[in-house]
Amino acid sequence: MNDCVSIVIVSHSPEVARGAADMVREMVGTEVRVAHCGGNPAGGLGTDVGAILRAIESVYGPKGVAMLIDLGGAETNSEMAIEMLPEEMRKNVVICNAPIVEGAVMAATEAAGGASLQAVRATAEEFLS
Amino acid sequence: MNGIIAKSWEAFGEAVIRDPTGLHARPAVKLTRRAKSHHAEIEVRAGSAGTWINAKSPNAVMKLKAGNGERLYFRALGEDAAVAIAAMVALVEQDFDG
Secondary structure (H helix, E strand, O other): OOOOOEEEEEEOOHHHHHHHHHHHHHHHOOOOOEEEEEOOOOOOOOOOHHHHHHHHHHHOOOOOEEEEEOOOHHHHHHHHHHHHOOHHHHOOEEEOOOOHHHHHHHHHHHHHOOOOHHHHHHHHHHOOO | OOOOOOOOOOEEEEEEOOOOOOOOHHHHHHHHHHHHOOOOEEEEEEOOOOOOEEOOOHHHHHOOOOOOOOEEEEEEEOOOHHHHHHHHHHHHHOOOOO
């Protein structure tokens, strides 16, 4: 449904990204749209700005997108992907400062209730506090 | 009471956790989602001496760490409080299979 915040998971490893997305779908359900991407274009570990951009666009909705990402390059490439979005979409896409798997499940649980992007991000970031 | 007016909770319920591993992650998510589907303010605690927490907070519910055989207590406040409590109790009694 379009009235939930969507989730995008970005890992260096395609398997980690897919596994985290699987956990969200199984534990929270399918009403929250989840996209995932991982790996570099050569098929190795890494992240790819184009793939991240497509992942965001594939689930983008009016309530926005919360991103859960892993280490280093995932963050800079995610920031680059967000900057490549049309200006009106950019402010609706946030990177959560949270562990990728737990953060994704928490964010999706909050999102499933129709919560705002700010609330979804806060719930993901609250996990370790 | 320093001017703080205690909330008058309108509906109450309780149920025992049947899952052998207790209130683990998946049931915790289900509990939160069920709570969020109601307008009422809902709180839950594990055991009669537990601390009341917001049943709509995924983080708080996950940290309850209630074990098998432990009793969950619910209280609710709001227009659909009674319906919400019935739904929460049913969820636990059905072993989160719903």
